[in-house]
Amino acid sequence: MDDLLKICGRQVSFHRRRHGMTQAELADRASLSVDMIAKLEVGTTAPSLRTIGALAAVLHVDPAELLTTQVVGLASGRPVLSELVSRIQGLSDDQVLFVKGVVEAALRRVP
Template identity: 40%
Template sequence: MDVVQLLGANVRHHRKLKGMSQERLALDAGMERSYVSDLERGTRNPSVRALGRLADALGIEPKLLLESPVGGLSI
């Protein structure tokens, strides 16, 4: 799996685990909702700074957004 797609799948996975909408995540991360949507679909290549803001908004370590899933994530 491409790293950008992996990041997107992990963002979606952790966002849903927290019960957050894309809009809430975007607000908490200081981003546009459409940008979060693009990230989750794997069509944006975010900066390291953006990755950090997403992780902060999700309350997780940034490395979790780049780890391969254990047991598989649905993309």
Template identity: 35%
Template sequence: MKNLRLIFGSGVQRRRKALGWTQAQLAERVELSADGISQIERGKIAASFDTIGALAEALDVHPAELFGGLPLVPGKRHLPLTKIVERLRDATPAQLKKIGVVVNSLLED
């Protein structure tokens, strides 16, 4: 399994870039240094629980999204997606196969 610090750091970096922010802009929002953000994004240091929470809040995502737990989506308006994911967790393999066929057909180019 990939190092959790790298997974988390990559999630922070992807979301920050999706918002069009620099490391300095994110750092200002969470009261860290730009170097601290850089180290977190590169997996060089581990973020405390408080820092994880502050980063998630500043980036407007659930902390799990920064660890790759849910797809990174804009804003906190991802409740429908969260509900879908929760329902998928209870689906049988046969149901998941059918769902995959439907989703693939809907998302084809």
């Protein structure tokens, strides 16, 4: 159980920082206390399913992603693709469209 708490804490911390949020901002957006976020991130308290759902919604990830070190979905097992997917998930729709255009342009140049 301790390993799962630490994994969850690392994932919450990673996704929070990926979005450029402080613990206080995440706590506010998820209707949780800053103390709860701090304890979750160091793995000293177990989140309820409701808490996992609230955090996942704010962090724009599948709730299962907070409980695993793997990116959930198609990128699983491909670390570079997993990293790209994780980073792209935090972008706005306009930014995703821009990245899509860059990728399409790059792929046209690949033999």
